[in-house]
Amino acid sequence: MTGRLGIWALAVLGLVAGCADRERSTLADGRLTATPGGMDFQKVALYDARETEISLRNVGRAPVDVNEVWVEGPEGAYRAEFTSDVPHSLVPGSAASLKVRFAPTKEGGQPAMLVVRSDTRIEPLLRIPLTGSGVDAWARVSPRSLDFGRIEAESSKTLALSLENPTELAVEVTPRLVGADKDEFVAKSVVVEPGATVDLPIQFNPVKVGRKQVALAITPCRGCADVPVLVAAESLEQAVVAEPPVVDFAAVPVDREAFRESRIRNISTEPMTVNQLTLDGLDLSYSQANTGFPLVLQPGEVRGFQLRYSPGHMGPAEDMARYHVVSKRHPTTDVKLKGFGGAAELCVSPVTYDFGTQPLGSKTRVMVNVKNCGSSNAGALTLESLTWQPDPAGTAQFNNTPLAMPHTLQPGQEINIPVFYEPTRTGSASGVLVMTTNAYSAATVQMDFRGTALAHAPCELAITPMALDFGTVPPGRGAVLGVKLENKGRDLCPVKNIQLRDSDGGVFRMPGGDLFGVIIYPGDWFSFQVAVQMPVTGGTFAGTLQVEQMEPANPVVLVPLLANAQATCLIPSPWYVDWGVARRDCPPEPREVNYLNACTMPVSVSNVWIGPGTTDGEFSVSGVPTPLPFTLQPGEAFTVDLDYTAQVYGMNLSPLFVSSDDLAAPLLVPLIGESSKRTDKTDHFTQQDVSKVDVLFVVDNTASMVEEHPRLVSAIPSFVDAALAKQVDLHVAVTTTGIASVSNACPGGAQGGEAGRFFPTDNARPRILTQATPNLTTLLQQNVQVGQCAQVEQGFEAMRRALSPPLVNNADDPRTALPRDGNLGFLRDAAALVVVFVGDEDDHSPDAVDTYVAWAQQLKGQNQPQRATFYAIAPTAAACGTAGGTGTRYAEATARTGGEVMNVCAANYGPLLSAVANKAFSAQDRFPLSDSPEPGSVTVTVNGAPVTTGWRYDAPSNSVVFTNVPAPGAKVSITYRRSCDAG
Structure with a gap:
């Protein structure tokens, strides 16, 4: 103390x-x-x-x-x-x-x-x-800072402080660590003898990744003040890293080879030893032959090594390259290898092309085909650019249709690039088109073109008509007319860039596309089509067609285009008349057009005529009611006869016009025909898919149907069961053969004059039934009980009215007082149409059978899967006392549409309707021809392959009947030499 x-x-x-x-x-x-x-x-x-x-x-x-x-x-x-x-x-x-x-x-x-x-x-x-x-005894401490640099976590590094004792007594030096990361450092006290110098080791043992927060204080003797020592240290997740971590060889054709460099970098501040480089061998398409291991990778050093990929199979290939590193935490640095066997390969044809000698001012074309011809799994080919090298001779005379870049082609896909030669000066010319792509070994492709131009006399071109007037076309409908170009001179005449200069917002178009260039020789001519598609809003439209010709005084000729879109009271049937291909020596049969007043007010018709066309005189109209003008009451109709002479070779188009007091411009029905020197003809069909069908029963409601109606009612379950068994998406409705009203004794609300309206018109029961309708069989049985009160059977006319405006597109017929008596919702664009006529007497409709058949085929698209097919239970040659005459018109119509007529005299209609259902809801086995063939000239292909068995030609129905029925969607082509029988 x-x-x-x-x-x-x-x-x-x-x-x-x-x-x-x-x-x-x-x-x-x-x-x-x-x-x-x-x-x-x-x-x-x-x-x-x-x-x-x-x-x-x-x-x-x-x-x-x-x-x-x-x-x-x-x-x-x-x-x-x-x-x-x-x-x-x-x-x-x-x-x-x-x-x-x-x-x-x-x-x-x-x-x-x-x-x-x-x-x-x-x-x-x-x-x-x-x-x-x-x-006074103590130790000197140096240095006053320690930098451990960057080392990998779970490794260790030791640095030392120097301690010098200049005194005569031994001293104890004590280190002290502070900070959040002090536990990752180790330092112990040491004794320094008099006059001695020793090292004080400081060990860094990182566990966590990141920069370290730590400080070091050194007590150089007991009781001495602390000496601060700055400490810097960082630990890394991994010292040796791969750049890049994934080596992607992309797509390489099978059995070719590609090399990529893999690099490793030492991001630490310590040397790292790499013992070897190995591959896992997951895919033998990869290999490497690098030497020089083991090696020491100095701090910050980067080294590269070559890896090889030569796909031995198609499709994706993966492997792993591993650099073996002396490291506790990461003994390997892994590099993922990716590749794809099968690369996009470029095929171009032609790569050189000579347009030859062409007239000055012409425009000729070659199609350059560019295809990704790599294997099916080879990956996409990208066209990156397409440019022309400048022409040192002056203005470029070659060009191509622009193609949006980049453009991608999947394996097997191709594109045709139109390349044009438009000479503007005489003599030879050349052009070089350069394409760049991502194709393997085809990054740049050069295509060379040549041509020579000759002078000629200026064109003398006649254009008819000089203005194209479509008159009136109802809103939402389209129409087509034609323009003819004729060379009236004594030298050839090149024309080009025939296209719409003004389409008035897309109302006008060219169905065949723009015509890039045609050379018309003296006296020759050709026609092309111009179409109009009216907007539903209606209105008046004007456009311009241009024709460029080699005529310095008038290089561009403009043809005005006019059209009026307006709702019409007159409903033509059909909306256009197409005679198809005809011959001079085999004039086509006359055609008819029927005009129905579908409005609730009278319409006055002032004129019916053939307007200006490509070749005047080829078409003619007759049978126009006289005197003109005449008035059609609501529901009344008239029919005109049309002839086509087929004397002028090529395509002929003219307008059939009807002027009425409700229209600002005459109503148009286009007339189309082609006169050919060829006698062979091919009818093309697509086998129908009958999974969705609209069925219309047209039932005779005259007084003579007393015996037949009960048979029909009894047979309905057979029809419905067949439809349901085939799981058809079904619409079914009933109308009568009556057009004019008779008396209130007739059921259904229309007094026996349904005129195409579905029965019952008073909506006492549902009128449009489906496969999902409850009690479908019972309701259909009730709906076919149309009564016996009418006087004239007009089955075809009733069908046409039922499926024409205003009935087909309105829920209510605007011409009648009955509510909701329209037929809206029955007819579907995607569904097949089956019409079943039931009557004990032949049809007495006003127009020719061909007119109604053509109308129905136009309605659904001729030779398409949803083509309209007619069936009939009607009088046949096997007559009976309850039937009147023979149903020749029904027989003709069913034969022309691929259907069938069955005898109304049968005691039991159940088998008849089952047969109708099974046939209507099954693939088509009978294909009617559009013309009569010469005997022995019929040949058949299915999906492009000739078929010599499994079919026959049936002369009575003018059809090819298959026993081996083509599958749904199959393309059937029937070629024959047309017979030239009169009539």
């Missing part, structure tokens, strides 16, 4: 000692001795300390109480205390220990005195001399 006890404590001790003295014999006293009798601590470093023990022994004859110990000397340099806390009362011969500590606070000698107070009389204060010397 340093210093003395407090005054109060000393006073108490004094009192106690005084009492003891009075009680103790003066002859027996205790005596203390100290061992050793003095202590020299010698040299001790400042702020360090040295300790020793001193033993106090009672060598007297009486007990001794040691009351207090202290040191008299330099403040804070010495400290003395008993080694135990027990009472320090010593009996004779016993001893107690004192611990004395010297911790110099300054340099130099520091003498002191240890004082022990006891209750002995002889020497109550025992004094023991103490000596010691303080020495």
Whole structure:
């Protein structure tokens, strides 16, 4: 202990000692001795300390109480205390220990005195001399910063601080780490002997990835102030990384080879050893033959290695390249290898082309075929650019139809690029078209073109008609007319860029597309079509057709185009008349057009005529009601006869016009025919898909149907069961053969004059039934009970009215007082149309059978899968007493549409309607021809392949009948030499 006890404590001790003295014999006293009798601590470093023990022994004859110990000397340099806390009362011969500590606070000698107070009389204060010397001893620390750099986590790096002791005493140097990441560093205390220099190792053992937050404080001696040392360190997830981590060889043709470089980089600040490079061998298309391993990758160093891909199979290929690194955390640096066997390959044809000699001002074309001829899995071919090299001779004379770039072609896909030669100067010319692609080994392709131009006389071109007037076409409908170009001169005449200059917003178009160039020789001519498609909003439209000719005084001829879109009361049937291909020696049969007043007010017709066309006189009209003008009452109709002479070879088009008081311009029905020198003809068909069918029953409602109606009602379940068994998406409705009203005795609300409206017109029952209609059989049985009250059977006319405006496209017939008596919702564009006529007498409709057949085929698209097919239960040659005559018109119509007529005299219609259903809801086996063939001239192909068996020609129906029925969607072509029988 340093210093003395407090005054109060000393006073108490004094009192106690005084009492003891009075009680103790003066002859027996205790005596203390100290061992050793003095202590020299010698040299001790400042702020360090040295300790020793001193033993106090009672060598007297009486007990001794040691009351207090202290040191008299330099403040804070010495400290003395008993080694135990027990009472320090010593009996004779016993001893107690004192611990004395010297911790110099300054340099130099520091003498002191240890004082022990006891209750002995002889020497109550025992004094023991103490000596010691303080020495300033410490270690120098260098450097004052440590940078461990960047090393991989889970590795280790050690740096050292240098400790130098320039003093005469050994010192202990203590490091201390602080900060969030101090646990990832290791540092221990060291003792530096006098005059020695030692290293203090600091070890960095990173666990977590990232920059480290840590500080290091060094205590260079005991009690010395800390010396700060800056520490920088970062740990990495991986020291050796791949650049790039995935090597993609892309698409390479099978059995070719491609090389790609794989690079590795040492992103740490320590050398890294790479022992080898291996492949996993997942796909033997990959290989490598790199040498030089093992190697040491210096900090920041990058090295590249070649990898090879030679696909031995088509399709994707993957493998893994592994760099084996001396690393605990990442013993391999992995590189994924990707490739695709089968690359896009470019095929171009032609790469050189000579247009030959062409007239000045002409425009000739060659199609450059560009194809991705790689294997089926070879990936896309991208055409990146397509440009012409400048022509050093002047204005370029070659060009191509623009193609949006880039343009992608999948394997097997191709595109034809039109390249044109448009000579503007005489003599030879050349052009170079350059294409860039992503094709394997075909990044750039050069195509060379040549041509020579000759001069000629200016064109003498005649254009008919000089203006194309479409008159009136109802909104939403289209029409087509023609323009003829004829060379009236003595030299050839090149024309080009025949196209619409103004389509008035797309109302006008050219169905065959623009005509890039034609050379018309003296006396020759050709025709082309111009079409109009009226918007549903109606209106008046004007456009312009242009024709460029080699005539310097008039290089561009403009043909005005006019059209009026307006709702019409007159409904023509058909909307256009197409005679198809005809011959001079085989004039086509006459055709008819029927005009029905579909409005609720009378219409006055003032004229019917053939307007200007490509070749006037080829078409003629007759049978126009006289005198003109005449009035049609609501629901009334008239029919005109049309002839086509087919004397002028080529395509002939003319307008049939009808003027009426409700139209601003005459109503148009286009007339189309082609006169050909060819005698062969081919009818093309597509086998129908009958999964969706609209069925219309047209039932005779005359008084003679008393026997037949019950048979029909009884047979309906057979028809419905057949339809449901084939899972047909069905629409079915009924109308009558009655056109004019008779009396209120007729059921259904129309007085026997449905005139095409579905029965019952008063909506007493649902009129359009489907396969999902509850009680379908019962409702259809009720709907075919149309009564027996009408007088004239007009089955074809009733059908045409039922499926024509205003009935087919209105929920209510605007011409009648009955509500909701229109036929809207029955006819579907995607569905086949089957019409079943049931009557005990032949049809007495006003127009020819051909007219109705052509109308129906026009309605659904001639020779298309959804083609209209007619069936009839009608009188046949096997007559009976309940039938009137023979149904020749029904027989002709069914034969022309591929249907069939069955005998109305049968006692049970169940088998008849089952046969109708099975035939109507099955693929077509009978294909009617459009003309009569010469015997033995018929040939058949299905999907382009000749078929010599499994079919026969049936002369009575003028049809080809298959026993091996073509599959739905099959393309059937029937070629024959047309017979030229009169009539």
